[in-house]
Amino acid sequence: QQQVRQSPQSLTVWEGETAILNCSYEDSTFDYFPWYWQFPRESPALLIAIRPVSNKKEDGRFTIFFNKREKKLSLHITDSQPGDSATYFCAASPNTGYQNFYFGKGTSLTVIP
Amino acid sequence: AQTIHQWPVAEIKAVGSPLSLGCTIKGKSSPNLYWYWQATGGTLQQLFYSITVGQVESVVQLNLSASRPKDDQFILSTEKLLLSHSGFYLCAWSRGGGNTGQLYFGEGSKLTVL
Numbered sequence: 746q747q748q749v750r751q752s753p754q755s756l757t758v759w760e761g762e763t764a765i766l767n768c769s770y771e772d773s774t775f776d777y778f779p780w781y782w783q784f785p786r787e788s789p790a791l792l793i794a795i796r797p798v799s800n801k802k803e804d805g806r807f808t809i810f811f812n813k814r815e816k817k818l819s820l821h822i823t824d825s826q827p828g829d830s831a832t833y834f835c836a837a838s839p840n841t842g843y844q845n846f847y848f849g850k851g852t853s854l855t856v857i858p
Numbered sequence: 859a860q861t862i863h864q865w866p867v868a869e870i871k872a873v874g875s876p877l878s879l880g881c882t883i884k885g886k887s888s889p890n891l892y893w894y895w896q897a898t899g900g901t902l903q904q905l906f907y908s909i910t911v912g913q914v915e916s917v918v919q920l921n922l923s924a925s926r927p928k929d930d931q932f933i934l935s936t937e938k939l940l941l942s943h944s945g946f947y948l949c950a951w952s953r954g955g956g957n958t959g960q961l962y963f964g965e966g967s968k969l970t971v972l
Contacts, residue, residue: 788963834901844890
């Protein structure tokens with residue numbers, strides 16, 4: 746059973762537009778939600794993360810919106826840049842020591858100049 | 859600063875042959891260590907994690923095994939490779955004891971099984 750689901754599978758936006766990447770999860774014990782981005786032939790790197798005590802986390806052009814009741818979150822990338830083109834993974838970890846991380850299947854984002 | 863190094867960078871192996879991939883973390887004592895597998899264009903599947911030397915927990919069975927012989931070293935191995943083992947293997951670490959949950963990935967090892 747897929748614990749973390751992402752949509753869309755791929756997304757194309759024009760430079761300057763806002764890209765919205767969606768994520769949902771099953772397990773209510775999840776309490777840490779990092780987003781990782783991965784460029785071709787590179788390993789994933791942490792982009793931004795949120796815990797359920799907040800419903801919003803901002804870091805520059807990247808914002809996570811979190812809805813605990815619906816078990817959904819989304820990553821908004823404002824003023825998208827061609828350099829933002831990458832695969833974005835939503836992940837989740839339960840509040841039992843963070844030994845297990847569950848990743849979604851990823852959203853491939855392409856930003857057209 | 860902490861560094862994580864994986865070896866080899868890439869391997870081409872025959873079905874049925876053995877495999878050993880390694881990972882070393884420098885600059886961090888007693889980290890939590892993880893092995894992840896990623897099929898080409900796919901998601902990250904956690905394989906193993908370890909919170910201390912000699913202790914490894916399996917998350918999913920893929921005919922692979924892992925060991926942590928030293929505090930800073932994590933080894934992934936199998937005696938017989940399958941075609942389905944092809945992919946990108948990523949070692950990662952996180953802070954142990956009071957773990958914040960942040961994962962730091964190594965540069966990965968690309969495995970092609972023919």
